[in-house]
Amino acid sequence: MWRVRRSIRTYRENPAWHHYQKKAPSEWVRQFGVPGHPFGSYRNHSRHVLEGEIRGYPTTLFHLAAVRKGGRYGTVVNTYSVAVLKLPVAFPDTSVSVGRLVYRLREEPLPPQAGTPVHLPPGRRPRMSKCSVDPAFAELVITENVIRMTAEAKAGWRLHGHHMIGWITERRPYEKIVGLAEAMTTILGEFPASVWTGNTGGWPRG
Template identity: 35%
Template sequence: MATEDVGAAGGQIAADGLGHGDIHGDIHRDIHGDVHDDANELNTDTTPDDGSLVFEVRKSIKRFRDDPAWTYRKHARDYLATFDRRGYPFSLGPHGCAVRDLLQGSLHGQEVSLFHLLAWQRSGKADVAYTYSVAVLPLPRVLPATAVTSRRLGSSRVEKIPALNRVTGRGRNLPDLGTHLVHYCADDPDFAALISTYAMERLMHRARLGWRIERNRMIGWTHGRTTYEDLLSLAETLRAIIDDFPAEAWDWPQPQDSGSGIPRNGLGKHRAPTRKSFLRRVLRAVLIRAIWRRPPPRPDRTED
């Protein structure tokens, strides 16, 4: 990512409407929340992880951390500050967020960032930390803010929180676009219609995936604390979705332009996939999980 883009994104803290209390809450949790991280690993949006999954995740982190091709940071508050906190999945933590176990490396020659996100929300008299697994890929250029979310990720708690920043953007829900498999929210409905395909929706539904375009990067996420092999598979799926964007997407006018003269599909209409290799790339994303996954290790409590 270009330095100016990171700086611009980092400078959005004030524009995003984050007050002193939000920032203070994040710092407090970064300093004091670590003691409880391991104890709260089982707190997710879905059913609690069992002990074997927690063990697999820890071993997965260790494998990537020991690989010289990846850089690892346990905490990354400065990296978190580069994101728009009023868009999914960060907006799902209205009482604070924290990045854990950030791994950065290369996927097919392009940078990729993988991490777990703790998102705090008030429940009764206490803050509950919900966990999400996140992959971030760069885009060739800035595109209109767009969020597409599998309805399998939906809940009354999630659906009442906006998918896009309503303070600095014009994001609105598009209930008539696509099928019942996913939910669309976009600053530019015509752009969302342009990149919408049924193949993408089916893929996202099966993977229980949500993604959001934030300037010149795509943020993919799912519920829970997955292994980093599964996160890499999620990144492969994002790469397949990006590669299927039509050529018109990369020539799309900047948000302030009218966009006249660009072919439109119209709301509620799908575009046919433009690349014959799309299904092959989808299968590749599924197969990488089998390639990376190893037989479950025997518990060795002295190892981690």
């Protein structure tokens, strides 16, 4: 935990990261599509929100406690470190994750307003969770290489409008979340040029 505290102190003092917020309002996460992975369906607590830029993408980093009802004590808390990239275009709602990161959330990967998710064939080990509201788009972007890169990062990611939301388990130092964001930019680099140039008006959704 001391590594997390030291990381927060270091990044808060770094002028490259222009805004820090110790605790975000409860409604703040709704811009990223809630409920939907990795957010809880009951409550979400977002802390240590840091904003800046990574590889040309406006970037937000934060720690998330995602809460759902259930379990022995009435609620189950899942803790993640999250990176959000703001994209120049809006993509169809799509999600890919290492399965063990999301199974305790017990909910659909995509928010209800995205439309009906289509669950894609399961990936290879480790078990992967994949779905999209647009199977044709998913076929273009969820390649074997993208699945491998996601698995190697031990991460999950989701496209929601102009955002790419990525997550890893537990509360991590910012250095680890920056590494996640960099992996996300590399995954975006695998997307074919056609999906970037052919949907400047936004893809039809749900």
